[in-house]
Amino acid sequence: xxxxxxxxxxxxxxxxxxxxxxxxxxxxxxxxxxxxxxxxxxxxxxxxxxxxxxxxxxxxxxxxxxxxxxxxxxxxxxxxxxxxxxxxxxxxxxxxxxxxxxxxxxxxxxxxxxxxxxxxxxxxxxxxxxxxxxxxxxxxxxxxxxxxxxxxxxxxxxxxxxxxxxxxxxxxxxxxxxxxxxxxxxxxxxxxxxxxxxxxxxxxxxxxxxxxxxxxxxxxxxxxxxxxxxxxxxxxxxxxxxxxxxxxxxxxxxxxxxxxxxxxxxxxxxxxxxxxxxxxxxxxxxxxxxxxxxxxxxxxxxxxxxxxxxxxxxxxxxxxxxxxxxxxxxxxxxxxxxxxxxxxxxxxxxxxxxxxxxxxxxxxxxxxxxxxxxxxxxxxxxxxxxxxxxxxxxxxxxxxxxxxxxxxxxxxxxxxxxxxxxxxxxxxxxxxxxxxxxxxxxxxxxxxxxxxxxxxxxxxxxxxxxxxxxxxxxxxxxxxxxxxxxxxxxxxxxxxxxxxxxxxxxxxxxxxxxxxxxxxxxxxxxxxxxxxxxxxxxxxxxxxxxxxxxxxxxxxxxxxxxxxxxxxxxxxxxxxxxxxxxxxxxxxxxxxxxxxxxxxxxxxxxxxxxxxxxxxxxxxxxxxxxxxxxxxxxxxxxxxxxxxxxxxxxxxxxxxxxxxxxxxxxxxxxxxxxxxxxxxxxxxxxxxxxxxxxxxxxxxxxxxxxxxxxxxxxxxxxxxxxxxxxxxxxxxx
Numbered sequence: 001x002x003x004x005x006x007x008x009x010x011x012x013x014x015x016x017x018x019x020x021x022x023x024x025x026x027x028x029x030x031x032x033x034x035x036x037x038x039x040x041x042x043x044x045x046x047x048x049x050x051x052x053x054x055x056x057x058x059x060x061x062x063x064x065x066x067x068x069x070x071x072x073x074x075x076x077x078x079x080x081x082x083x084x085x086x087x088x089x090x091x092x093x094x095x096x097x098x099x100x101x102x103x104x105x106x107x108x109x110x111x112x113x114x115x116x117x118x119x120x121x122x123x124x125x126x127x128x129x130x131x132x133x134x135x136x137x138x139x140x141x142x143x144x145x146x147x148x149x150x151x152x153x154x155x156x157x158x159x160x161x162x163x164x165x166x167x168x169x170x171x172x173x174x175x176x177x178x179x180x181x182x183x184x185x186x187x188x189x190x191x192x193x194x195x196x197x198x199x200x201x202x203x204x205x206x207x208x209x210x211x212x213x214x215x216x217x218x219x220x221x222x223x224x225x226x227x228x229x230x231x232x233x234x235x236x237x238x239x240x241x242x243x244x245x246x247x248x249x250x251x252x253x254x255x256x257x258x259x260x261x262x263x264x265x266x267x268x269x270x271x272x273x274x275x276x277x278x279x280x281x282x283x284x285x286x287x288x289x290x291x292x293x294x295x296x297x298x299x300x301x302x303x304x305x306x307x308x309x310x311x312x313x314x315x316x317x318x319x320x321x322x323x324x325x326x327x328x329x330x331x332x333x334x335x336x337x338x339x340x341x342x343x344x345x346x347x348x349x350x351x352x353x354x355x356x357x358x359x360x361x362x363x364x365x366x367x368x369x370x371x372x373x374x375x376x377x378x379x380x381x382x383x384x385x386x387x388x389x390x391x392x393x394x395x396x397x398x399x400x401x402x403x404x405x406x407x408x409x410x411x412x413x414x415x416x417x418x419x420x421x422x423x424x425x426x427x428x429x430x431x432x433x434x435x436x437x438x439x440x441x442x443x444x445x446x447x448x449x450x451x452x453x454x455x456x457x458x459x460x461x462x463x464x465x466x467x468x469x470x471x472x473x474x475x476x477x478x479x480x481x482x483x484x485x486x487x488x489x490x491x492x493x494x495x496x497x498x499x500x501x502x503x504x505x506x507x508x509x510x511x512x513x514x515x516x517x518x519x520x521x522x523x524x525x526x527x528x529x530x531x532x533x534x535x536x537x538x539x540x541x542x543x544x545x546x547x548x549x550x551x552x553x554x555x556x557x558x559x560x561x562x563x564x565x566x567x568x569x570x571x572x573x574x575x576x577x578x579x580x581x582x583x584x585x586x587x588x589x590x591x592x593x594x595x596x597x598x599x600x601x602x603x604x605x606x607x608x609x610x611x612x613x614x615x616x617x618x619x620x621x622x623x624x625x626x627x628x629x630x631x632x633x634x635x636x637x638x639x640x641x642x643x644x645x646x647x648x649x650x651x652x653x654x655x656x657x658x659x660x661x662x663x664x665x666x667x668x669x670x671x672x673x674x675x676x677x678x679x680x681x682x683x684x685x686x687x688x689x690x691x692x693x694x695x696x697x698x699x700x701x702x703x704x705x706x707x708x709x710x711x712x713x714x715x716x717x718x719x720x721x722x723x724x725x726x727x728x729x730x731x732x733x
Contacts, residue, residue: 444469498545672691
């Protein structure tokens with residue numbers, strides 16, 4: 001019988017921790033089995049390097065040797081990874097400050113560091129772990145890293161190809177050999193995940209061209225002895241090409257077979273295309289989702305005839321069970337408030353699962369522009385058969401933006417435009433912005449605020465306060481200017497999930513300031529209506545954005561209409577503007593973008609159209625290679641005074657920058673522009689159009705979209721001002 005228990009060797013650990021782990025107490029009978037169980041329990045705590053139990057004169061003595069505790073973890077020679085990131089990663093596997101030191105875990109941490117360097121193509125990286133004892137049975141752990149040079153892909157070969165050339169197939173891959181731009185794309189750095197993705201790209205390439213039995217037989221990756229060069233060989237088997245002879249539906253289609261047949265994208269008589277099959281399967285599952293079947297399965301069953309090279313497609317459907325959404329969770333929004341995301345959702349809790357509403361909800365959250373990634377997870381609720389939970393996963397991105405632009409001309413010299421904008425102030429979803437233009441001919445200061453949910457129904461409210469000065473180009477003699485302070489309010493009413501109608505009102509006062517040398521049109525307008533004019537414009541607009549991306553669109557359409565009616569005050573006019581953009585994905589690498597914009601203004605009530613409301617053309621956003629705002633009627637004094645009519649037609653063909661592979665953030669484009677500005681008594685004709693063509697560079701830079709263009713006028717007239725090179729940050733067409 002044990003009369004006492006004594007613990008020896010403790011330095012930091014509480015004695016109670018040891019007593020709690022022992023399977024015996026004072027008064028119990030000690031046995032070898034209990035002693036062995038005590039040893040196992042104490043070792044299992046991970047606190048002790050050695051434990052032994054001695055029984056002397058009915059006293060159990062537990063002698064322990066504590067593990068050393070990690071006092072600090074440090075790194076030397078690490079340039080590829082952030083130190084704090086490495087400390088957090090190692091702490092997750094048990095190597096961190098304040099944790100018991102375990103040599104096995106330290107070795108595991110060393111191997112994990114080496115593995116991380118392999119993912120960055122640093123195959124020559126070496127890691128040496130140093131353990132330094134310090135006072136109070138503690139140790140410092142230091143990982144000394146010699147990163148070495150980056151291993152780069154020297155060559156890539158594809159064998160077994162017959163239908164397509166090796167060059168054509170290599171063009172589909174994201175991995176490349178070294179080139180002029182691989183410092184930017186890093187596509188010449190090998191990673192197993194990238195190679196696996198490229199194999200799937202090859203598979204998709206062949207499956208979309210009828211090669212139903214295509215297979216990647218094997219891959220070989222060889223690294224040079226100095227671990228600096230990598231050679232990749234991909235061995236493929238193409239198989240034969242198959243033509244689809246027919247499509248049939250099998251399984252349970254809820255009695256709506258005819259409805260599902262309308263969704264089939266596969267065309268008999270044409271080569272088998274995996275993309276058409278995948279689109280059909282997705283359309284089927286989406287349609288099942290409309291009826292509440294969240295886990296519907298549509299299986300492809302090809303019936304192959306190798307003798308004739310034909311395939312019969314069978315699509316077998318299993319809708320599963322109908323479910324409803326119990327709860328919707330939001331995850332990943334570290335800055336944006338939950339309500340900002342939830343108010344965009346069109347799928348509701350305690351409602352039947354609706355795949356279309358879920359997709360719409362995801363798209364609406366993505367279109368906010370606050371997140372770099374948005375996806376939706378569907379999880380079954382344990383213990384139920386008809387409930388699911390949805391989780392909206394988002395990844396925050398910076399929502400503030402800086403826009404800087406510059407132009408140079410003989411008239412304006414250097415001029416700058418800039419803006420500071422915050423699209424998600426304090427995570428509220430509201431917008432605040434300030435815009436500044438220092439051009440000699442057009443100076444602007446604008447303060448803006450937008451509340452996208454001014455009402456709970458989603459009606460937005462915009463407030464603008466501005467101060468503009470405008471000096472037409474080529475003025476003679478004493479300078480003159482148009483000064484317009486003003487303010488406006490606008491509301492946006494969502495009539496559908498895709499369409500928004502805007503209406504608003506404003507007040508502005510425009511003054512024509514000059515003593516002499518006024519252009520004739522300005523002189524006549526001031527003589528008729530006075531030096532200052534006060535207007536109370538009413539605005540009406542409509543917008544629909546169906547592009548797949550606002551920054552790098554490759555498909556879809558964008559439209560907007562704006563009407564401005566000067567119904568009150570010293571002016572009476574109607575000013576309208578319509579814009580249409582359309583993007584066409586010609587291929588994986590080529591995108592064609594078209595833009596058309598038409599503007600028209602007219603005076604009302606027997607009054608002339610206010611000259612300070614004229615349209616201007618020339619430069620970025622209109623017809624490039626012509627000087628900014630230099631198109632249209634020219635006054636007898638040589639000033640460009642704009643006009644009441646404007647047409648812009650722009651086309652851009654985007655293609656990857658050489659060496660960037662399929663990266664769309666950096667692209668070349670060729671452009672062709674046409675358009676002009678016409679006065680009140682002029683009629684737009686094709687003969688009066690100015691045209692230009694050129695090349696440009698588009699880059700989604702850290703401070704916004706950058707566009708550089710160099711062009712050559714094709715059709716120009718004597719009074720036109722030419723500016724071949726132009727650039728701006730934060731601009732589109």
